[in-house]
Amino acid sequence: MNELTSALAAALPDGRVLTDPDVVDSYARDRTFVPPGRPLGVVLARSRDDVVATMRWATEHRVPVVPRGAGTGLAGGATAVDGCVVLSLARMTAIRELSPQDEIAVVEPGVITADLDRAAREHGLMYAPDPSSYEISTIGGNLATNAGGLRCVKYGVTRDSTLGLEVVLADGRVLNTGRRTMKGVAGYDLTGLFVGSEGTLGVITAATVRLRRAPGELATIAAEFTSLRDAAAAVSAIVAAGCRPSMLELMDRTTLQAIDDWKNIGLEPSTRAMLIAQAEGSADEMAALCGAASFVAVSSTPEEAAELIGVRRLAYHAKERLGQCLVEDVCVPRSVLPEMITAIEEAAARHGVLIATVAHAGDGNVHPVFIFDRGLAEPPEEVWAAADEVFRAALDLGGTLTGEHGVGLLKKRWLGLETGPVAAELHQGIKQVFDPLNILNPGKAI
Amino acid sequence: MNELTSALAAALPDGRVLTDPDVVDSYARDRTFVPPGRPLGVVLARSRDDVVATMRWATEHRVPVVPRGAGTGLAGGATAVDGCVVLSLARMTAIRELSPQDEIAVVEPGVITADLDRAAREHGLMYAPDPSSYEISTIGGNLATNAGGLRCVKYGVTRDSTLGLEVVLADGRVLNTGRRTMKGVAGYDLTGLFVGSEGTLGVITAATVRLRRAPGELATIAAEFTSLRDAAAAVSAIVAAGCRPSMLELMDRTTLQAIDDWKNIGLEPSTRAMLIAQAEGSADEMAALCGAASFVAVSSTPEEAAELIGVRRLAYHAKERLGQCLVEDVCVPRSVLPEMITAIEEAAARHGVLIATVAHAGDGNVHPVFIFDRGLAEPPEEVWAAADEVFRAALDLGGTLTGEHGVGLLKKRWLGLETGPVAAELHQGIKQVFDPLNILNPGKAI
Numbered sequence: 001m002n003e004l005t006s007a008l009a010a011a012l013p014d015g016r017v018l019t020d021p022d023v024v025d026s027y028a029r030d031r032t033f034v035p036p037g038r039p040l041g042v043v044l045a046r047s048r049d050d051v052v053a054t055m056r057w058a059t060e061h062r063v064p065v066v067p068r069g070a071g072t073g074l075a076g077g078a079t080a081v082d083g084c085v086v087l088s089l090a091r092m093t094a095i096r097e098l099s100p101q102d103e104i105a106v107v108e109p110g111v112i113t114a115d116l117d118r119a120a121r122e123h124g125l126m127y128a129p130d131p132s133s134y135e136i137s138t139i140g141g142n143l144a145t146n147a148g149g150l151r152c153v154k155y156g157v158t159r160d161s162t163l164g165l166e167v168v169l170a171d172g173r174v175l176n177t178g179r180r181t182m183k184g185v186a187g188y189d190l191t192g193l194f195v196g197s198e199g200t201l202g203v204i205t206a207a208t209v210r211l212r213r214a215p216g217e218l219a220t221i222a223a224e225f226t227s228l229r230d231a232a233a234a235v236s237a238i239v240a241a242g243c244r245p246s247m248l249e250l251m252d253r254t255t256l257q258a259i260d261d262w263k264n265i266g267l268e269p270s271t272r273a274m275l276i277a278q279a280e281g282s283a284d285e286m287a288a289l290c291g292a293a294s295f296v297a298v299s300s301t302p303e304e305a306a307e308l309i310g311v312r313r314l315a316y317h318a319k320e321r322l323g324q325c326l327v328e329d330v331c332v333p334r335s336v337l338p339e340m341i342t343a344i345e346e347a348a349a350r351h352g353v354l355i356a357t358v359a360h361a362g363d364g365n366v367h368p369v370f371i372f373d374r375g376l377a378e379p380p381e382e383v384w385a386a387a388d389e390v391f392r393a394a395l396d397l398g399g400t401l402t403g404e405h406g407v408g409l410l411k412k413r414w415l416g417l418e419t420g421p422v423a424a425e426l427h428q429g430i431k432q433v434f435d436p437l438n439i440l441n442p443g444k445a446i
Numbered sequence: 447m448n449e450l451t452s453a454l455a456a457a458l459p460d461g462r463v464l465t466d467p468d469v470v471d472s473y474a475r476d477r478t479f480v481p482p483g484r485p486l487g488v489v490l491a492r493s494r495d496d497v498v499a500t501m502r503w504a505t506e507h508r509v510p511v512v513p514r515g516a517g518t519g520l521a522g523g524a525t526a527v528d529g530c531v532v533l534s535l536a537r538m539t540a541i542r543e544l545s546p547q548d549e550i551a552v553v554e555p556g557v558i559t560a561d562l563d564r565a566a567r568e569h570g571l572m573y574a575p576d577p578s579s580y581e582i583s584t585i586g587g588n589l590a591t592n593a594g595g596l597r598c599v600k601y602g603v604t605r606d607s608t609l610g611l612e613v614v615l616a617d618g619r620v621l622n623t624g625r626r627t628m629k630g631v632a633g634y635d636l637t638g639l640f641v642g643s644e645g646t647l648g649v650i651t652a653a654t655v656r657l658r659r660a661p662g663e664l665a666t667i668a669a670e671f672t673s674l675r676d677a678a679a680a681v682s683a684i685v686a687a688g689c690r691p692s693m694l695e696l697m698d699r700t701t702l703q704a705i706d707d708w709k710n711i712g713l714e715p716s717t718r719a720m721l722i723a724q725a726e727g728s729a730d731e732m733a734a735l736c737g738a739a740s741f742v743a744v745s746s747t748p749e750e751a752a753e754l755i756g757v758r759r760l761a762y763h764a765k766e767r768l769g770q771c772l773v774e775d776v777c778v779p780r781s782v783l784p785e786m787i788t789a790i791e792e793a794a795a796r797h798g799v800l801i802a803t804v805a806h807a808g809d810g811n812v813h814p815v816f817i818f819d820r821g822l823a824e825p826p827e828e829v830w831a832a833a834d835e836v837f838r839a840a841l842d843l844g845g846t847l848t849g850e851h852g853v854g855l856l857k858k859r860w861l862g863l864e865t866g867p868v869a870a871e872l873h874q875g876i877k878q879v880f881d882p883l884n885i886l887n888p889g890k891a892i
Binding site (some may be wrong): 185360407 | 547548603632635779846849851861865
């Protein structure tokens with residue numbers, strides 16, 4: 001330890017500060033390829049007071065702090081910068097309260113997303129946001145990125161489930177925002193402002209989240225199509241019919257092939273796309289709306305449903321077998337989903353890049369996964385060229401660069417194309433109000 | 447016109463600026479009792495460009511601007527200040543776009559809330575937020591206050607239906623926030639920040655709002671109870687059973703008496719409370735959950751349902767027959783609804799004030815209506831003393847001062863009790879970023 005980190009260790013209970021270079025290095029990046037800086041050390045916070053002490057020290061010594069959950073982010077939001085301290089919230093794992101009557105829980109940021117959901121299910125409730133990483137991601141990371149997931153087509157994103165926050169500000173002061181009630185309009189929406197701000201405005205040490213009644217048995221179908229356009233048409237038909245799906249997932253041929261190569265799911269040569277849909281109500285109605293499908297599997301038991309959805313959950317790992325994956329995250333109005341997918345296919349062909357696409361189709365949220373050589377330290381030029389085309393196509397179609405992953409470091413160079421100079425100025429102004437010394441996750445998000 | 451207003455009139459198309467004192471006066475207040483200041487004039491904006499010209503002029507001459515919709519607010523958010531210009535958005539009434547495929551609409555702020563809902567219904571969709579004033583309130587006013595309503599127990603408040611905004615800033619620059627997509631996390635949540643900010647951060651000139659599939663036929667019941675506690679227990683039972691009501695309204699005896707005196711609804715002497723509930727699914731199930739009710743009416747046709755709900759919609763006007771009404775707006779966790787109502791009854795008794803209460807019970811959002819002498823210019827001291835007790839009781843119960851009406855001028859003196867000094871400092875900092883000259887609705891909301 002040097003003088004700085006010794007002062008930090010002295011301000012905290014024993015064992016909170018790590019400075020071993022190899023250990024520190026393992027906390028320096030998330031799941032992106034952005035090369036991280038070299039941190040001074042890592043704080044393993046176990047309480048709000050640990051966070052307060054860390055931020056007081058950081059303010060006193062002008063040390064950047066990079067807050068971090070489980071490091072499952074896909075945009076470089078938790079990438080360390082040189083000379084920073086990484087502040088891990090992963091050990092703040094208490095569910096402080098869970099009230100079935102009021103359908104709320106008060107949770108610390110290190111709670112694993114799926115663990116909160118399971119705790120809620122014991123009372124007939126659920127925690128709705130379910131990013132694909134929900135078995136390993138933390139609530140804190142979900143809040144920082146305003147994470148989405150498969151179910152948000154029906155239940156909304158993390159912000160929609162967040163009622164109030166306990167936040168430690170840059171100077172160590174504690175702020176409570178929001179409320180325990182379903183509604184509330186006292187003052188500006190600071191809660192919504194912190195959610196999705198990627199740790200640049202404060203460190204969230206607890207959240208009051210909304211739980212929802214868990215649905216009863218769900219109808220689940222998997223439909224195969226010989227064209228992407230037919231699959232997209234089925235998406236529109238299912239939504240328009242009022243089925244209100246809680247899951248409506250699309251996978252392209254490249255993705256299905258990767259899964260088939262790994263797990264042999266018996267993929268037909270003519271299949272170009274698969275749609276997996278889940279809703280309360282009748283599977284037969286959804287199946288009928290997939291009129292152009294070449295094959296529709298309908299689950300009649302929860303086990304069969306889990307199997308159908310399991311195929312979707314394999315997608316990411318199947319692609320990782322093919323090489324390194326840059327997972328992108330554009331989102332467009334649902335009506336132009338076919339155009340978006342076509343633009344991705346064209347970019348792939350033009351730049352000779354392998355792109356496998358899955359989509360939270362009901363939201364118009366498309367994840368093109370750019371696959372490249374395992375030997376490379378970061379994505380090669382042609383991947384970025386193809387990604388650049390995909391981003392611009394999304395914006396041209398009235399969409400956004402990022403539906404749920406966040407801006408982090410990865411998408412900062414495109415952000416201005418979407419938000420424009422006036423918003424950029426306001427973002428900087430807000431940042432200045434909350435973090436005048438620019439020590440909170442500097443360089444991210446805005 | 448004086449020199450100032452002449453310069454304003456010259457910057458705008460003919461007929462936009464009113465300065466006749468009587469006319470101006472009629473634009474100086476909303477539905478609260480806060481005595482207004484004297485404006486210089488009124489701008490009747492018909493376009494975004496009118497708003498831009500007004501804000502440029504206001505910035506140049508340092509003139510306060512008080513934006514205004516239909517003036518149906520209940521917190522003094524649109525109350526004029528001395529020497530201001532009232533900027534009416536009520537004539538910006540275009541629905542610029544309505545896309546059934548993407549389930550969104552782009553609307554100007556002067557659109558009447560119920561008109562947007564009706565336009566959506568032509569496509570099998572609805573605009574969910576429905577404040578009680580929705581037949582006369584504007585979308586712009588709803589956005590400014592983050593208005594709630596009867597249906598938000600199921601569909602959320604105005605912010606939950608707002609995807610993006612076109613905003614004219616204090617200096618006349620135009621900002622587009624948010625998106626047309628269901629999800630998006632590019633940059634800080636400026637959209638959410640403007641919603642509920644009561645015109646203190648910018649003037650909203652268009653909103654991209656989310657529409658939802660309109661439900662099919664709804665089951666509706668009205669249940670009478672001989673105790674408020676039994677009615678509250680039925681609320682909890684209906685929610686816990688997963689009925690997912692889209693309306694769950696409670697009225698106390700005083701309210702019912704006022705309605706009965708006016709419209710003779712055959713109120714039983716023993717009835718202390720009525721619950722009106724509406725949900726997709728079975729009326730019988732909801733009726734069964736009102737086990738302690740002395741009487742349950744179940745609608746079997748849409749006409750009967752409209753009649754049952756009509757009783758609730760009469761509530762406010764029935765009370766206005768008794769005197770002047772100060773409508774308050776506390777919101778508490780649903781589990782402590784009986785305690786909140788008891789606290790209101792105690793405050794009424796202690797201060798000798800007539801209070802009639804209705805509640806969006808499913809949200810824990812309680813409207814105690816303080817009724818006082820028609821001859822008074824503003825609520826007498828004992829009304830404020832009782833209101834003060836009600837506000838403090840709500841906060842003690844883990845609730846908020848205002849579930850949906852906003853802070854305006856009316857609740858500013860209590861706001862600090864809820865949000866605390868750190869939030870107050872951040873609110874001021876944010877205000878300074880957006881409106882450094884403090885010309886946008888000065889003195890409101892924060």
